[in-house]
Amino acid sequence: MTVTYVIDGSEVTGLERFWDVIGEAVNGPGGCFGRGLDSFADCLRGGMGTPDDGDFVIEWRDHALSARALSHDETARFLRGLSGRAHTSNLPRLREELAQAEAGRGPTLFDRLLEIIREETAPGTLRLL
Structure with missing residues (x-):
């Protein structure tokens, strides 16, 4: 069964806030899912809250707001x-x-985050809404 992690783009006001938002999306309140570009890539490879079989989706809602914040x-x-x-x-x-x-x-940082997600996950994992 595919697990969906939702990033609320309206909550991303900068890179530090992105780390909080993705951490909570994957691992619940107060959760962590990397706090740097390299550690984020590592987490996406598995074992840090995502399913072992890699069957998950990252749904980034209001991504245009995040793109402006990570400009x-x-x-x-x-x-x-x-x-x-x-x-x-x-x-x-x-x-x-x-x-x-x-x-x-x-x-931009937004571009880099998208690139990392696309490089480290299966095709179709990222959904920009």
Whole structure:
């Protein structure tokens, strides 16, 4: 039986709030389902609240509201936070990504989250409503 996890896009006001919303959607009140892009990808692979057989759907309602909250501004804020603790070999790439985000170009956090979901789950798992 397919399990459906619902993300209420109107509740996503930034990346930190997204982690809360997805955590509660999958694991109930106060639940966690990763608090970083890499850990989110790991959780989607299984064993962190989703069915072992991978038979689940992520239904992202009001996703356009989330897309606005996870736009280039939020992406730039996120990248600024990373640059303070990134390895020096990653700084040139981070600076370029930050410049792109500040200019309103390049992938947003919303785009990255969608990409992660699509890469780590079966086709059709993500439903944008």
